[in-house]
Amino acid sequence: MAQDNVSESRLRKIEAEIRALQRNVFPGGDGRYFEPQISSEQGAGNQSSPNAPSTTAVTDILARLDAMESQLQRLTALSEENTNSITQMESRLALLEASPAAGASIAETVDTEELPSTETNLSAMTGGSSSLANTVGTQTSAEPEEVGPSDERLAAVQQIAKPQTDDAADDEYSYGFRLWNAGFYPEARQQLSSFVDQYPDHWRVTYGRNLLGRAFLDDGMAEEAARWFLRNYQADRTAPRAPDSLLYLAQAMIAMEDTRRACIALAEFGDTYPAVASGRLLDQYEANRRRITCEG
Structure with a gap:
């Protein structure tokens, strides 16, 4: 009887480890987290691939951060272009002010x-x-x-x-x-x-x-x-x-x-x-x- 209890305990431990391994190897394998085979975006006749990884809140946040970084890069590029244009305009104005005609009234x-x-x-x-x-x-x-x-x-x-x-x-x-x-x-x-x-x-x-x-x-x-x-x-x-x-x-x-x-x-x-x-x-x-x- 003591040996049966030990074997049962070892078997439950092994099953728990296997389930944990399955969750890591096959994300979304738990029935509570299965994605629906028909989503609202796909339509009635399209089924998602059973092997496609499910999206999580973290992946959505990362995607949004990537989009924000791209927008910041574009804004930075535009700001640098505007700064360069203003600098060129100021240089041209300085040259115009330095021309002999600028002080003709003195x-x-x-x-x-x-x-x-x-x-x-x-x-x-x-x-x-x-x-x-x-x-x-x-x-x-x-x-x-x-x-x-x-x-x-x-x-x-x-x-x-x-x-x-x-x-x-x-x-x-x-x-x-x-x-x-x-x-x-x-x-x-x-x-x-x-x-x-x-x-x-x-x-x-x-x-x-x-x-x-x-x-x-x-x-x-x-x-x-x-x-x-x-x-x-x-x-x-x-x-x-x-x-x-x-x-x-x-x-x-x-x-x-x-x-x-x-x-x-x-x-x-x-x-x-x-x-x-x-x-x-x-x-x-x-x-x-x-x-x-x-x-x-």
Whole structure:
């Protein structure tokens, strides 16, 4: 009797293992999970293959995930194409803005000795012969004779350290910036003029000319400041500080009480640099516009 019980137990164990093996080898073999031989999609006369594996919730989820991944790939491809198209459009706009016609309404003469004297929109608005170059051309001779700096000033200037890096040109500009930032405008002008003359092709030269104009403007010398702002703007209208110089040119014209040319410079700034006028320099642009009343 004991042996019969052991045999019966072993037989049940073997049958259970065989059933488990059948479920793994023949999925859907259990009667509870048999697929109907006629489905609603197939029709009355079509029977599914008895060996076709049944679909489960997991396989449906995987299929849907595959479809979503395909859609995401298509959306990503479209996004990259759109980004590339926008980049190309921005490049073309930058080239158009950099064309000589973009600044036709600003005076094309910085100094009568450097460029031919031509009538431009900026000079015509003030009465023909009184061009900006002629207006500021006599500033150097009109400046009062400078008196030598005091010992206290010399000591204060010497306290400003000059950078020492691998880029000597950048060091010269940075030293001029430190002098200007400390309020030593004559010393800053001398340093920045030397930088502009020695390194005319350095990437910092647009910063140097613009800051040189500010060193004059902050020191109450608006006419000479206007010369440098105009020169920097005309040198390269796509340079990083070209928008700043055009806007400071308008500010210098306001200081000179030349409302007409200030309005021309402000209008040129808004047309040529709309992104900057509505972004980085928005506050200064609006402040200058509030200071004067322009026609139209």
